[in-house]
Amino acid sequence: MTLAPPRRTAPLLVLALLVLLLTGLPLALAPAAAGPVPEPPVESSPPVADSGSAGAPTPTPQEPAAVVLDEITPWLDAEGTLRVAGTVTNRGAEPLRTPALDLRMSTARLDSRLLINRWADGRGRYRELASSTDAPPANDGPAADEGDGGSAPAVPDLPAALDPGGSVRFAFEVPADDLELSTSSPISAWGARGLSVALTGQSDSGPVAHTAAGFTTWYPDPDPDATSITLLMPVTLPGFSSTGLIAQQDLEEAAGPGGALTSLLEAAEVDPAIALAVDPRLLSSIDSALRSSEVEVPQTTAPVPDPAATTTASAEPAELASEPADGTDPTPQLREWFTRFADLAGSRTLVALPWADADLASLTAGGLGGLAESARGDAAIVTEMFPHARTDLVWPVSGTVTPENLPQLVDADTEAVVLSDLQQPALTGYTSDAHATVTVAPAAGDDTDAGTDAGRIVDSLVLDTGLFDAVAAAGTSAAPATAVSEFVAESSAITSERPYDSRHLFVTLPRTAADPSWVSIAQATRSAPWLSLRPLDDLFESQPVSRAPVADTTRRAGLSAESVSRMGQAHGAADEYAAVFTEPGLARRDLERTVLGCAQAAWADAPNHAACTEALGTEIDALTSSIRPEEGSPVLLVTGERTTIPVRVENASDRPATVTVRVTAPTPQLRTQASETIELQPRESTRVDVPVEGIANADVEARVEIVAENGYVVPSTGELLVRVRADWENIGIAVIAAGLLIVFVVGLVKSVSRGRRKIPKSQLEAAVARARQNDSR
Numbered sequence: 128m129t130l131a132p133p134r135r136t137a138p139l140l141v142l143a144l145l146v147l148l149l150t151g152l153p154l155a156l157a158p159a160a161a162g163p164v165p166e167p168p169v170e171s172s173p174p175v176a177d178s179g180s181a182g183a184p185t186p187t188p189q190e191p192a193a194v195v196l197d198e199i200t201p202w203l204d205a206e207g208t209l210r211v212a213g214t215v216t217n218r219g220a221e222p223l224r225t226p227a228l229d230l231r232m233s234t235a236r237l238d239s240r241l242l243i244n245r246w247a248d249g250r251g252r253y254r255e256l257a258s259s260t261d262a263p264p265a266n267d268g269p270a271a272d273e274g275d276g277g278s279a280p281a282v283p284d285l286p287a288a289l290d291p292g293g294s295v296r297f298a299f300e301v302p303a304d305d306l307e308l309s310t311s312s313p314i315s316a317w318g319a320r321g322l323s324v325a326l327t328g329q330s331d332s333g334p335v336a337h338t339a340a341g342f343t344t345w346y347p348d349p350d351p352d353a354t355s356i357t358l359l360m361p362v363t364l365p366g367f368s369s370t371g372l373i374a375q376q377d378l379e380e381a382a383g384p385g386g387a388l389t390s391l392l393e394a395a396e397v398d399p400a401i402a403l404a405v406d407p408r409l410l411s412s413i414d415s416a417l418r419s420s421e422v423e424v425p426q427t428t429a430p431v432p433d434p435a436a437t438t439t440a441s442a443e444p445a446e447l448a449s450e451p452a453d454g455t456d457p458t459p460q461l462r463e464w465f466t467r468f469a470d471l472a473g474s475r476t477l478v479a480l481p482w483a484d485a486d487l488a489s490l491t492a493g494g495l496g497g498l499a500e501s502a503r504g505d506a507a508i509v510t511e512m513f514p515h516a517r518t519d520l521v522w523p524v525s526g527t528v529t530p531e532n533l534p535q536l537v538d539a540d541t542e543a544v545v546l547s548d549l550q551q552p553a554l555t556g557y558t559s560d561a562h563a564t565v566t567v568a569p570a571a572g573d574d575t576d577a578g579t580d581a582g583r584i585v586d587s588l589v590l591d592t593g594l595f596d597a598v599a600a601a602g603t604s605a606a607p608a609t610a611v612s613e614f615v616a617e618s619s620a621i622t623s624e625r626p627y628d629s630r631h632l633f634v635t636l637p638r639t640a641a642d643p644s645w646v647s648i649a650q651a652t653r654s655a656p657w658l659s660l661r662p663l664d665d666l667f668e669s670q671p672v673s674r675a676p677v678a679d680t681t682r683r684a685g686l687s688a689e690s691v692s693r694m695g696q697a698h699g700a701a702d703e704y705a706a707v708f709t710e711p712g713l714a715r716r717d718l719e720r721t722v723l724g725c726a727q728a729a730w731a732d733a734p735n736h737a738a739c740t741e742a743l744g745t746e747i748d749a750l751t752s753s754i755r756p757e758e759g760s761p762v763l764l765v766t767g768e769r770t771t772i773p774v775r776v777e778n779a780s781d782r783p784a785t786v787t788v789r790v791t792a793p794t795p796q797l798r799t800q801a802s803e804t805i806e807l808q809p810r811e812s813t814r815v816d817v818p819v820e821g822i823a824n825a826d827v828e829a830r831v832e833i834v835a836e837n838g839y840v841v842p843s844t845g846e847l848l849v850r851v852r853a854d855w856e857n858i859g860i861a862v863i864a865a866g867l868l869i870v871f872v873v874g875l876v877k878s879v880s881r882g883r884r885k886i887p888k889s890q891l892e893a894a895v896a897r898a899r900q901n902d903s904r
Contacts, residue, residue: 191219192289194228194326194339198298199608201615201651202344205303205310209256209343212298213606215289215326223289223335226328228259230282230299232306233321237342238623240593243616246321247340253323256306257299259283280305289328299324306345313349318623319616320345341609342616346656351626353659354618356652357561357666359522359635360395360645362468363406363484364388365729367739369746371720373412375419375458381640382464391641392468395475397649402663404478404522407508408720413465420458476663477516479509484638485726486686488527491535493691498698498726501719503538519543524638524731525590526550526684530568530677534582537567543586543667545635549682551589551674557624561589561633562666563674588633588666589674593617599637601644611647615655622657631661631669638728685731693740697747698722704751706835709783709806721746753780755843756788756831757812763850764797766821772849774815774831778807786833786841788815796825796851801834821851 198212211230217223231253237243245251257280283297309316319342328335364373364381381388395401456462481487481502490499509516519542528536528550537544544565553559568582594617601610621632636645653660701722705715725739757775764770778784789801800818807813817831831845 190337191221191330191332192217192223192226192326192328192335193337194324196324196339196341196606197608199322199341199612200343201612202346202619202655203303204346204348207303209301209303209306209322210298211322211324211341212296213324213339214294214296215285216294217289217291219330219332219335220291221330221332222291223328223330225287226259226285226289226295226326228283228285228297228299229325229327230256230258230280230301231323231325232256236316236318236345237321237616237620238318239620240617243319243321243342243613243620246342247613249338249340251321253321256280256301257282259285259297297324308345308347310347313347314351314626316347317345317349317351317619319343319619322612339606339609341606342612344616344619344655346619349626351622351657352629353657354622354629355631355659355661355665356618357400357402357631357633357661357663358649358652359402359404359478359633359663360391360641361404361406361480361484361636361638362391362395362409363404363480363638363727363729364409364412364640365484365638365727366640367724367742369721369742371408371717371724372415373409375416375461378412378416379458379461382458382460385643386460387640387642388461388464390643390645392464392471394636394641394645394649395471397646398653398660399474400660400662401649402476402478403472404480404484405472405509405513405516406480406482406484407505408483408723410508410512413461416458417462417465420456420462472513477509477513478520478522478663479506479516479518480522481506482508482720483723483727484729485723486524486527486728486731487521487536488523488529488532489686489691489731490726491532492527493686493688493695495691495695495698495726496535498694498719498722499535501716502723502726505720520588521545522635524685524728525592525595526680526682527731528677529679533565533567533677534569537585541585543588545590545633546587546677547590547592547595547680547682549592549680550677551587552678554673554675558591558621558630558632559589559674560630560669560672561591562631562669562671563587563589564671565677586667586671587674591621591632591634594632594634595637598634598644598648601648602637602639602642607642607644607647611644611651614648615651618652618655618658631666633666638731640729683732686726686736690725690730690736690740693744694722694725697740697743700751701747703839704841706837706839707754707784707786707833707841708780709785711835714782718747718750750780751841752843754778754784754786754807754833754841756833756845758845759831759847761848761850763852764819764821766823766851769818769820771816772819772847774802774817774845774847775812776807776815776833777812778809781809783808786835788817789832789834790817790819790829790847790849791832792827792829792849794825794827796821796823797827797829797849798822799829804836819849821849823851825851827851 193216194213195216196211196213198210200207200210203209215226215228233246234252234254235242237246242251259282261280261282280302281298281300283299285295285297289295308320321340322343323338323340325338326336364378364387366373366377368374378388380386383389395403481499482505483502485499485502487499487502490496490502506518510518519540521536521541521543522545523536525547526549528544528546533544546565551563551565563586564584565587566582566584594614597610597614597617601607601614604610618632636648652658698719701718702715705711705718708714722743725736725743730736730739755777757777759774762772764772772790774788774790776788784807785804786807787801787804790799792799798820802815802817805813805815827849829847829849831847833841833843835841
C-alpha cells in the first residue's frame with residue numbers, strides 16, 4: 128500500500144481532529160454510566176451493656192475468701208426445717224487452711240424495718256445454731272436423735288484446705304425444734320429472724336474471715352389478718368436497636384431456656400393475680416420477627432412486611448403463632464412463648480406502657496414532650512392486640528415526679544399515676560394503704576379541668592420503696608436468695624405493725640429484663656401465709672386513704688439531662704431528614720422509636736447509658752449521610768444552549784427516597800434549574816439529568832444538592848466543575864469552513880502549477896494522419 132504524501136493529508140487530519148474535539152469531549156468528561164451500588168458493610172454500633180444490670184452497685188475490692196448464700200428458707204413454721212446453703216470461694220492467691228462455717232441467728236425478733244436493715248448491715252446480737260466443726264456431721268450418720276425423738280442439725284463437711292480459686296458447696300439444715308423459737312405466744316413470737324454464715328480460716332498472710340447475712344421468718348401460726356399485696360411486672364426487653372425493634376435473634380434467645388422472656392413468663396404464671404405492664408415495642412418486635420420467619424409462604428397469604436415498616440401488632444395471637452408454610456422456622460421458641468403469653472394475658476389485668484417503656488418525666492423535663500406523646504400514642508398497639516388492657520395508668524420512673532411536671536404526665540384520659548412512698552408518704556406512723564389520691568394542678572393554658580383552679584383529683588398507687596429495693600437487689604445481687612429473704616422479712620414486719628388491720632400494698636418489679644429472681648419473688652409472695660396476692664383491679668376498687676401531697680424525692684432518679692440533650696439532638700436531625708423518604712410520616716415514626724430506645728426506664732440512673740446515646744448518635748449520623756451525590760468529572764458546557772448535566776446520586780439507606788437534584792452556581796455565568804422529581808430505591812444509585820444553561824465564559828465550581836419535596840436539603844452535598852465556553856458552536860463551524868477552504872485552495876494551486884497537459888506524440892501523429900485522409904476524399 129502506498130502512503131499519501133504528508134502535504135496532502137495534513138488538512139484532512141486537522142479537520143478530523145476538530146470534529147472529534149467538538150463532538151466527543153462532553154461525553155468523555157461526563158460521569159460514568161449507571162451501575163449497581165454495592166451494599167455497604169454494616170458497621171457495628173458501640174457496645175451497649177445489658178440494661179438488666181442498670182443500677183448495680185459499684186463492685187468493691189475482693190476479699191481473700193467469700194461466702195455466697197444461694198438458698199435460704201424464707202419462712203418456716205413449727206413443722207419445717209431451716210435450710211441455708213451456698214458456696215465458699217477462695218479468691219486469694221494463697222491456700223485457705225482449716226476453713227470453718229458457723230450458722231448464726233439473731234437473738235431477738237426483727238419486728239421493724241429498722242432492725243432488719245441493721246442486721247443486713249452486720250449489726251445485731253446473735254447466737255450460734257450450728258457449725259461445720261461439729262462432729263460427727265449429722266448428714267453422715269443417723270438423722271434421728273434417740274434422746275428426744277427429734278433430728279439433729281445437718282452441717283457441711285469442708286475440706287482441710289481450699290486452693291486459690293477453688294470453691295466448695297455447703298448446706299446447713301436445722302429442724303424447727305432446734306431453733307428454740309417460742310410457740311406459746313404465736314402473735315408475739317412471729318416475725319423475722321436474722322441469719323448469718325460466718326467463715327473463718329487461715330492463710331499464709333494471716334487469719335481470713337467473711338460473713339454473709341440473710342433472713343428467715345418464724346411463723347408459729349399466729350393467724351393475723353393477711354396483708355393484701357399487688358405485684359405489677361413489666362413485660363419488656365430493654366436494649367438499643369438501630370431499627371427501633373428488637374432483633375429476631377435476640378427475641379429467640381430470650382424466649383429460650385433461661386432467657387429473660389422465659390423467666391418473665393414463669394414468674395407471671397405463679398399466680399393469676401399478678402398484673403402485667405406490656406411494652407408495645409416488644410409486641411411489635413415479636414410480630415415482625417414471627418412474620419419475617421414465615422419464609423416461602425404461598426401467594427395466597429399476606430406478604431411478609433418489612434420489620435422497619437411494621438405499624439402495629441395488629442394480627443390476632445393465633446395468626447402470629449401460626450407455623451411457617453415451608454416447615455422451617457427460625458423462631459420456634461419465640462412462637463411457643465408467644466402462644467403461652469397470649470393465653471395468659473387474655474385473663475390477666477394488663478397495663479399498656481408507652482413505646483419502649485419510655486421515661487416520660489425525663490423526656491418532658493428535657494423539652495422532648497412531643498417525643499413523649501409519640502411514645503404514649505403507641506400504647507394503642509397493646510390495646511389493639513389485647514383490647515382489655517388499661518391505658519389510664521401512668522407509671523413514671525420512681526422519684527421523677529414533681530408537682531411541676533405532674534400536669535404534663537397526667538392527661539385527660541389518666542385515672543391513676545404510680546408514685547413512690549418517698550414522694551407521697553403516709554400520714555400515719557405505720558405502713559399505709561397503697562391506694563390514695565393526688566391533686567393535679569391545671570397545666571398552663573388548660574381549661575379542661577372542670578373550670579377549677581385547684582385542678583382535678585386522680586388516683587395514686589403508692590409503691591412501697593423498701594419492698595421494691597429488696598426485689599431490685601434480688602436481680603442485681605450475687606446472692607438473690609438473700610434479697611428474697613429480706614423481701615419476705617420486711618413484709619412480715621409490715622403485717623406485724625397492725626396484725627388485725629389489713630392493708631393493701633403495691634410493689635412493682637424492676638423495669639429491666641426479667642431474671643430468675645422474679646420467679647422466687649412471686650413464689651415467696653404467694654406462699655407467705657400473712658400475704659394475700661390480689662389483682663390490680665382490687666387495689667383500684669379499695670377505698671383511698673389520705674397521704675401527704677406530692678413532694679420532690681430525695682433519691683436521684685431518671686435519665687440525666689446530658690443524655691436527654693443528646694437524644695434531643697439525634698431526634699431533631701432524624702425528624703428533619705425523614706422528609707427525604709417516600710413515606711416521611713412512616714420514616715419519622717420509626718426514627719422516633721429508634722431514639723426512644725435510649726429513653727427506656729431501664730436506663731434511668733444506669734452508668735452505661737452513655738453507650739446507648741453514643742450508639743444512637745452513630746446511627747443517626749450514618750442515616751443523615753445515606754443519600755448523597757457521587758463525585759463527578761468536570762463538565763464542558765457550551766453557552767447559548769439549554770442542556771442538562773448528568774449527576775449520579777446514591778441511596779445507601781433501606782428506604783425509598785423521593786427527591787430532586789439541583790446544581791447551584793455561585794456566579795451568574797451558569798444558570799441552573801432543579802431536576803424532575805425522582806424516586807431513589809434502597810441501596811441503589813442512579814443518574815439524574817439536571818437542566819442548566821451557560822451564559823458566559825467561566826470555570827464554575829458548582830454545588831450539587833439533593834432536596835426533599837418540602838425543601839429540606841440533605842447535609843451531604845457534592846461539588847462539580849463546569850467549564851462554560853461562549854459560542855463554541857459558531858467557532859466550530861467557522862473552523863470547519865476554514866479547513867474546507869484551505870483544502871480547496873491548496874488543490875486549486877496545485878492544479879494551476881502543473882499547467883496544460885501535453886498530447887502524446889503517437890496520438891498526435893494518428894490524428895494528423897486521419898485528418899489528411901479525410902482531406903483527400
